[in-house]
Amino acid sequence: MISPTAEYALRAVVAIAQAGGDAVVTPTLAEITKVPPGYLPKVLQTLRRAGLLISKRGLGGGFTLARAPEQITVIDVVNCVQPIKRIERCPLHIDAHDATLCPLHRRLDEAAEMVMNSFAATTISELLEDSNDGHPPLCKQAKPLNLRRPGKR
Amino acid sequence: MISPTAEYALRAVVAIAQAGGDAVVTPTLAEITKVPPGYLPKVLQTLRRAGLLISKRGLGGGFTLARAPEQITVIDVVNCVQPIKRIERCPLHIDAHDATLCPLHRRLDEAAEMVMNSFAATTISELLEDSNDGHPPLCKQAKPLNLRRPGKR
Numbered sequence: 001m002i003s004p005t006a007e008y009a010l011r012a013v014v015a016i017a018q019a020g021g022d023a024v025v026t027p028t029l030a031e032i033t034k035v036p037p038g039y040l041p042k043v044l045q046t047l048r049r050a051g052l053l054i055s056k057r058g059l060g061g062g063f064t065l066a067r068a069p070e071q072i073t074v075i076d077v078v079n080c081v082q083p084i085k086r087i088e089r090c091p092l093h094i095d096a097h098d099a100t101l102c103p104l105h106r107r108l109d110e111a112a113e114m115v116m117n118s119f120a121a122t123t124i125s126e127l128l129e130d131s132n133d134g135h136p137p138l139c140k141q142a143k144p145l146n147l148r149r150p151g152k153r
Numbered sequence: 154m155i156s157p158t159a160e161y162a163l164r165a166v167v168a169i170a171q172a173g174g175d176a177v178v179t180p181t182l183a184e185i186t187k188v189p190p191g192y193l194p195k196v197l198q199t200l201r202r203a204g205l206l207i208s209k210r211g212l213g214g215g216f217t218l219a220r221a222p223e224q225i226t227v228i229d230v231v232n233c234v235q236p237i238k239r240i241e242r243c244p245l246h247i248d249a250h251d252a253t254l255c256p257l258h259r260r261l262d263e264a265a266e267m268v269m270n271s272f273a274a275t276t277i278s279e280l281l282e283d284s285n286d287g288h289p290p291l292c293k294q295a296k297p298l299n300l301r302r303p304g305k306r
Contacts, residue, residue: 002264010261091160111155
């Protein structure tokens, strides 16, 4: 449905969001997200360049979200790395008939639109809602992760 | 949303369906569908092996649908070449927590389900409904194609 890269980007954003504002370093993100080591830095840099992440160097550095998780949607993340393609013009390149898609491409475009709307209606904060079993929301780990500093939410 | 191969398969099935029961040869399908020459025979053989197409050799030969276009859905075609993947188990391979997907993967799976349901509810015959301008439905051609033999529907 979405590309592996887009899914990796979503894992990374959710993992950073669930740190509750604390900066998360790449090795920690690699451990949580299980994104292949060669991919993760590229995905993080793409998200940073797109303005979704902030990176800080040095002690206490790492990645944080550039906006609150309530203000980032799934489509924001997906569009950074591999936008869902709408069919706006005839894929058979018949210029004379580009204005109206044929029924086949209209249906395929409707499916793309449906997915885009669903992703646009889902914020990252909604993905943090847990199933109330004390495990982090990204994907429940065998042992709960301790990402937050004591006393911080 | 779907892979190029799946889209090529749909173009081919619609082009064969719009011939109204006449066998269509590969060069004609190549002209109508504009599928890259290297791909089309592979796509057609995949659809034939999956039981969606029948091929006849010799004079008057070519490809026909194995079932009426009312009995073939978009998902039947897509599933032949590149099935839409549902997320049934945790993609992070945490066995202990496979039974319940995390919110992220649940949402992604819901999107896949939504597209599958939409494609399962759309028959090939619905894609043949034209915009009443006399052009074939696949994608309107610059000049109407004469695929049907005189006197045949």
